[in-house]
Amino acid sequence: MDDYRAVRELLPAPPLSPEVERAGRERLAAAFAQERVRRSRRAVRWGVLGLGLAGVATAAAFVIAPTVFPRGPATSGTVAQADGKRFLLVAAASVASMSDEGAWWGSTEVHGWQFHEPGGRYVLRESESIETWIPANPEGRTWYRQTPQGIKPATPQDEAAWRADGSPTSWTYDKPSEKGHSGVVRAEPGEQRTWSTEDWDFRILTAGKPLTKMSEVPDTPEGLKALFDADDRTTIDTAARLLFFAPVTSETRAAAYRLLASTPGVAAVGQVTDALGRAGQAIEYESGEFAPPNYAGATRTRLVIDPASGRPLSIETRSAADGLLLTYTAIQDSRWADDNPLKETK
Template identity: 30%
Template sequence: MSVDKMLADARPRRLDPDHRPDPAPLMAHPRPSPVRRPRVRRAVLVPAVAAAVAAGAVVLGTQTESDNGPPAAHTTSPQAPRSASGLLLVAAERSAAAQVDEGRYWVTRSEFGTRYEVGPEGGRYAILSRDTAERWLSTGPDGPSLAVYEHLGAAPAGPADETAWRADGSPTRWPEVDAEGTPTGRFHESAPGPREIVGYGVASFEPTTGAPMLGGNPVSKAALDALPSEPAALRAALLHHRQNPAAPLPEDWVLFWTTRDLVLNLPVSPAVRAAAYRVMAGLEEVTLLGPATDQRGRAGEAVAFVEHDRGGSTEYRLIIDPATGQAFATEQRDTAGELTYYELVDDAGFRDETPPTE
């Protein structure tokens, strides 16, 4: 399943046939949508007083702030979490202790990677196409919202894919096709693309093009500010936000998807983020994978939710730094365990600086 959230009436030039699309709206279902905190209006992550929980205790060290991305998760004890709920409840405690000051913009910087099947019939292979997106969403009427996009390039996804790519003549450009195999007129390029700034045309973040996404639906800052911090009430609010009465989705799936967005890169209060972790901790289908590294080698602990359908299954991973309670990466893997999509969040926080203009 895929989610195309770009509205036709706001179609930027990068969606034209000779330009690549914004990877975030086209990512596989569900949306991700982080993690070094910005220097200005930094959210300071403070260690919780007690990290032990009945489901499985973790003894954690404190975070050292760095400008080189989220610190590697570490423990001061060899004891590891024994369950997903244990890890998530520790993350909730850490998140609840954070201190956040708002700023003029909510800024996120992420890298996305998407796997595509390309090549001739009988010689198909996979490529991994990587992009970055930096979004500046104004929290008030005093500044425009915008995004900065850059294509990092595409390459064969693994050794077997590289062999098939060479047999295909080592192309550097692949036509994109839709789910039915029809060419879309766009291409996947092996060469990095130029940096491109796209204005969203809105002064504050409203539920329109460029707005943050919660469970695949755009959401305003007012709606995020109104989310309850009590887990049961938050659970009800998230189901109301995402569920479609005409085609309801499994509740645990909706709750995993939406709580993942809240802990990954949305501008919510520490209390709401902690409540989101607690809601996720109560989902029976969320399992603990244990120590994990993201696609840059940053270390943390991972939990997973597996979606089953008639065509197989998809595993959705969330990687968390338990020392801070900050989620900083998400991945999707198919039935065979192959990586099909990832998002790495490098930065998520409020800033008072002026957005880039070039």
């Protein structure tokens, strides 16, 4: 038997880079050679930042209590896929090997919004980074650092048009921009903020019902689909939020990849560069959930993934008409760690 046949079948079309292919083969070969040790569950409390919204005022938390789920076979939930989506299965195998150990779940996200200057001559990009540290201890506090990064032209072409406009550092909107700006908008960054929160009584709503326990977060594609109990579009949105933002186990993250691979409505884009200039493979689907509040047109959501590491890179909302990037949330880093660097800052 050719042990690498499955790897070759999982590699996407258009083909992955040699580095990605080699990493996928090495990870899946290791999976064939030994049975994975099931990692212990833990009690954690996690927050999810509202996509496409400024700051963390829209953050929600959900309490997770330990439990154990029956494991299915490694291929559970995978069905015949269109060639271009097979990289999701490579990503699932890669992410399943990541460590779940640590006292803190830390992530650094970059949120960005693109909108036209008042005259419509060029596109501006506003961004901010948000560092979040969520404790495994349910009695601990969640810590945040928000760093506004200001407003600048979105692309080199926009920068040229901005210079031709006299390189302004502020703009006046008589009617709201696509992001909702009105009045005078200034380019300079705002003030950095660091803070922590007590226990929250918010809950994440999935398909119209609250999730409050780990027993409601399965680690198989079938279990996640049954939990969401929703139409395909809502299922994709919820799987994406869980994959990108929740400090769940590696098995649950892998299950979310497999669920995305098998859900109708997900289309492969191929190799792309995300909003931070990183190379990855992407899928797109129709979704109004992450669209800017003042954008009237139809939008598509793009998920950019690094199959070799299994890490999600960014969620991007684009115009369905011309592909213009409207909003994005890019994951610069996410990991379990023993220490929280923000804890001693206040």
